[in-house]
Amino acid sequence: MTRPASIINFERCFWASMLLGVGSLALHWSGMIDGLKSDPTVAPMVESAVIFVGVALGIGFALSVLLWYFVARKANNIAKWIFVVVMGFGAVSTLTSLNDPTSPTGLALAISLVSTALTALSILFLFRPDARAWFGKDAVDPRTFE
Incomplete structure (x- = not known):
């Protein structure tokens, strides 16, 4: 089965977020x-x-990277949920740190917020109908993958 558009978009957001994190x-x-x-x-x-x-x-x-591999390449539903939980906690942690006076400011804060937004978007892509079919949850029209 070829990878659906949502999984490809998940990968794009995931890697953009990772690159921002490494750059930061x-x-x-x-x-x-x-x-x-x-x-x-x-x-x-x-x-x-x-x-x-x-x-x-x-x-x-x-x-x-291991979670990405199992989610995007192996269609592993357990890895998907581990990714969602771990990255979800990370996103919530980033947002709650906004009230912390010792948290980063300026460019570091901007990069962190953009990276968090990309992570949240990557999570959303995992729950689109074509992604659900990728994980074997729903039957879907084959034209979805074109």
Whole structure:
């Protein structure tokens, strides 16, 4: 079965969000390190903290890519729901952090909000009729995939 338009759009939004996240990380890495160095409880072990943060980010990225693979390439319904729950919590977390005075501002905030919007849009694409057929939930007109 060829992939339906909704799954292709899911992938586009997913990868755009991931690229924004990586770009934002690259732009703000030094600020994150400076924040770690200024925290008196972390400053003595900042090298270990940087390694820990890097490993955690790498694992998060790998898990996101793994979920993408099972959702977009293998039509795995369980992976779809794991993606929806995890990314849904992430989107809600981003929105609730708007009231936090220590949360990013300016360009970092703008990138975060755009990335969150793309994530929410990617989730919506997973519930369109042609995506439901991709996951084996509904019968659908074959012309949908043209």
